[in-house]
Amino acid sequence: MNIFKKVAFWIQAISLAMASWSVMAQGNYPDKPIRMIIPLASGSAVDNALRLVAQNMATSMGQPIVIENVPGSSGLIGADRLLKMPADGYAIGGVNDSVLTMVPHINPNTTYNTLKDFAPISLIGTIEWGVVVKTDSPFKTIEDLIKFAKANPDKLTFGSGGVGSPQHIAMALLMQRAGIKLVHVPYKGATQAAVGAAAGEVDVSFQGLGTAASLINGGKLRLLALSTPKPLPQFAGVPTIDQSALPGFFFNSWAAMVAPAKTPKAIVEKLSAEAKKAMDNDDIRDRFNKLGITIRGTTPAEFEAALKTQYELYGKVIKENDIKAN
Numbered sequence: 001m002n003i004f005k006k007v008a009f010w011i012q013a014i015s016l017a018m019a020s021w022s023v024m025a026q027g028n029y030p031d032k033p034i035r036m037i038i039p040l041a042s043g044s045a046v047d048n049a050l051r052l053v054a055q056n057m058a059t060s061m062g063q064p065i066v067i068e069n070v071p072g073s074s075g076l077i078g079a080d081r082l083l084k085m086p087a088d089g090y091a092i093g094g095v096n097d098s099v100l101t102m103v104p105h106i107n108p109n110t111t112y113n114t115l116k117d118f119a120p121i122s123l124i125g126t127i128e129w130g131v132v133v134k135t136d137s138p139f140k141t142i143e144d145l146i147k148f149a150k151a152n153p154d155k156l157t158f159g160s161g162g163v164g165s166p167q168h169i170a171m172a173l174l175m176q177r178a179g180i181k182l183v184h185v186p187y188k189g190a191t192q193a194a195v196g197a198a199a200g201e202v203d204v205s206f207q208g209l210g211t212a213a214s215l216i217n218g219g220k221l222r223l224l225a226l227s228t229p230k231p232l233p234q235f236a237g238v239p240t241i242d243q244s245a246l247p248g249f250f251f252n253s254w255a256a257m258v259a260p261a262k263t264p265k266a267i268v269e270k271l272s273a274e275a276k277k278a279m280d281n282d283d284i285r286d287r288f289n290k291l292g293i294t295i296r297g298t299t300p301a302e303f304e305a306a307l308k309t310q311y312e313l314y315g316k317v318i319k320e321n322d323i324k325a326n
Contacts, residue, residue, distance in 0.1 A: 029089055029267055030063040036257075037085075038094040039078020041071040045210040045291045046255040049125055050094035052287055053257075056278030057271075067094075073109070074164070074325070075099035080111050083118075087260035089267035092121065097253045098166050101311045105318040106164040107325040114311055119268050120303040121257040122275040125293040127208045128228050129170060129251050130238070132221040134200045142225035142245045145204060149180035157183045159193035159202035164323055167193055169314055170206040170227070170251045172321045177246050197221060208253055209235075210292030227251040234289075255293065256303060272300050 036054055040047055047069065054065040070078035079099055085091035100118070104110045112118070131142055139145040149156050160167035163186050175181060185202050187193040194212045197205040198220040205212075206227075215221040216235075225241045226232060229250060241249045257275060259268055276297040278284065288295050298306070317323075 033064045035066050036094050037082040038069050039075035042069045046096045049255045053278050057274045074103045087262035093258045101314045105315045118258040119263050120300050122272045123296045123298040123303040124255045125295050126252045126254045130226045131224045133204050135222050146178045153181045156203040157185050159185050159196045159205040161190035162186045
């Protein structure tokens with residue numbers, strides 16, 4: 001055996017040994033606590049949903065999942081922290097759609113590539129959205145609002161949680177599809193924008209129902225239409241934008257789990273299966289419903305496909321509307 005064959009032999013032997021060790025290590029996974037980085041402040045609907053699922057996963061897997069909220073710069077700080085951690089399954093991320101599909105198109109300081117740097121684990125749940133106005137607004141339907149806006153460009157105002165926020169992107173998408181133009185009034189957060197609409201400070205707002213539900217149920221806001229694929233039983237009689245005004249229109253936000261891109265596929269699949277199992281109980285379903293979240297529990301492949309579609313759609317909307325970070 002010449003020197004080159006000897007080298008090749010040992011390289012192959014080492015590779016096989018490492019592969020064997022990796023399989024054994026994954027077979028014992030997890031054998032220590034898992035850290036979940038959430039690049040958002042605690043207390044939001046997304047944060048609460050992720051904590052509920054993580055708690056159930058931890059019980060099933062026999063290891064704690066330690067939650068670490070790392071807010072700041074619209075999620076950039078937390079996302080960057082996650083990607084600097086080892087891709088071994090002991091560091092995962094709990095994110096919303098904005099961090100992965102909106103911020104990278106808006107903020108030039110984004111350090112990651114959504115479609116290359118993250119391994120999708122599971123789309124945990126979707127937060128349903130709708131268009132709201134003050135209760136005594138002259139607009140009774142979404143068709144009324146669109147008709148008036150077409151005849152009166154720039155006369156109506158809409159509130160959002162800030163430039164580049166999901167509320168801003170949602171309304172930009174609606175304006176683009178409907179061929180209308182409204183004046184943007186950014187607030188310091190989604191709740192403030194919803195309250196502003198209820199107070200009549202702005203004419204309309206596109207809101208996540210988890211944020212606006214209390215104002216809707218309390219008679220402060222009127223829900224004109226839902227941006228869901230089909231009507232929701234908890235808002236009986238409220239049509240979807242798709243069926244009433246703009247066929248094919250759809251918008252929601254979501255909570256999801258991801259990992260650094262080089263995390264072993266077997267571990268990603270296990271985490272996804274555990275997440276789905278954690279959500280397969282009536283208690284979680286009931287608590288999600290109270291948060292205004294619809295349970296999803298997708299496979300990594302299903303989430304990856306949905307992520308790519310949404311990333312490209314929002315990128316197009318943001319570019320065409322010249323939406324940039326402040």
